Amino acid sequence: MSYVVGIDLGTSAVKALLVDKNGTVAAEASRSYPLFHEHSGWSEQKAEDWVQATIEALNELASSNGIAADQIEGISFSGQMHGLVLLDAENKPVRNAILWNDTRTTAQCREIERTLGDKLLGITRNPALEGFTLPKILWVRQYEPQAFEQAKLFVLPKDYVRYALTGELHMDYSDAAGTLLLDVAGKEWSGDVLSAFELPASFCPPLVESHGLVGTLLPEIAERTGLQASTKVFAGGADNACGAIGAGILSEGLTLSSIGTSGVILSYENDKDKDFQGKVHFFNHGKENSFYAMGVTLAAGYSLSWFKKTFAPNESFDEMLQGVGEVKPGAGGLIFTPYLVGERTPHADPAIRASFIGVDGSHERIHFARAVMEGITFSLNESVDMFRSVGKTVDKVVSIGGGAQNPVWLQMQADIFGATVVALENEQGPGLGAAMLAAYGCGWFESLEACADKFVKHAASYEPQPEAVETYKGLFRIYQQVYAQTRGMNEALVAYRG
Incomplete structure (x- = not known):
């Protein structure tokens, strides 16, 4: 061998x-x-x-x-x-x-x-x-x-x-x-x-x-x-490019959703002249003569970790999220913006901070937990929305990281992105992408795509649910208003932060 x-x-x-x-x-x-x-x-x-x-x-x-x-x-x-x-x-x-x-x-x-x-x-x-x-x-x-x-x-x-x-x-x-x-x-x-x-x-x-x-x-x-x-x-290549290769993001229509401490939405692009006006990153891909557009959420998984540390320090993530799938999309009219450490895409703003909007006496901790998951995904969807606004196709999303460990979150991504979401059998990230570049370079395969067919193995697939898709479309437009409505307040609050 x-x-x-x-x-x-x-x-x-x-x-x-x-x-x-x-x-x-x-x-x-x-x-x-x-x-x-x-x-x-x-x-x-x-x-x-x-x-x-x-x-x-x-x-x-x-x-x-x-x-x-x-x-x-x-x-x-x-x-x-x-x-x-x-x-x-x-x-x-x-x-x-x-x-x-x-x-x-x-x-x-x-x-x-x-x-x-x-x-x-x-x-x-x-x-x-x-x-x-x-x-x-x-x-x-x-x-x-x-x-x-x-x-x-x-x-x-x-x-x-x-x-x-x-x-x-x-x-x-x-x-x-x-x-x-x-x-x-x-x-x-x-x-x-x-x-x-x-x-x-x-x-x-x-x-x-x-x-x-x-x-x-x-x-x-x-x-x-x-x-x-x-x-x-x-x-070899940059970590995000290799992460894309390791997830098989090698053709138009394929997008990567990566939820670690920060979050990344990365979409394959073969048009070198596609103009995002600097609102998302635009880099050369590890695949020859290809590119990718990328948006970043600074506090993706970190937002859920913060929530656990603050409100469920003695529970596991699974215990904290038990029953989250039974809460309907929209978390009972509760929206969270994941701006705990500022934001990158589409708001390059170090001063903005997170908000819960719509809190009332009927909300329990599980509603807040679901709102955090939805808010992280809404932030990632800002990039998906921007890609589509300039004519990009986003119809299949490969999800990796913490967001791929929970079936409720995978379905949530499918519903908010309005796209098929798939998880990977054996997630190895950028290291696998680097190995694939070596395998292709050694002549094992005629193309990176052929290598991906062998190396990248899909697991469960989640289809968007029409009713949830419509609910999230309305909520997402409300979510997009929160940044402008809270920006001035957060700038004023800077002087009061320790």
């Missing part, structure tokens, strides 16, 4: 999956690494910690019982997006990596908007947000000029790990799309953006497709991991 490895470089840990030709996960290994918060709003990691953790995880996989090193044909990657790794002339990091969830760069975002104007959305297809890479580059140049002077090149997190394994420097399009330096539709580094900020073209690494072969393992890495030096290494 032959195998590939998918490496998912996350914010708290790296996870490596060993996958066979049937898409079965034969073994997995993970290693954690520290986060550094030197100042409020800062979030950094040491690039070498990623490398060490990845090598240890690969060594554990290579030691799996009954699997010989020569059976492992290829490796690919999924990586946390946007993180800045600055390299010197010898390709060594000049400082800690600044991560996607670092928020120090608000002033640099405003500078980008002033400098580029309409070119920003026209070229990069995304607004300037603190998480993106270019604002981080400008921050280092302004506040750490000595470090910036040493920097000759930048890469993203997974690209540095791959360089450490192969000695080759590249960046794939799906990750490059999150830098604000890529011409997303043209698939090239933007000369206009680079020149606007006086950055040389040599500051950016060569671009490559996600399934592209970028090298083999260095001899010393092969020795440390227990793998063969001839093991093929493929570029």
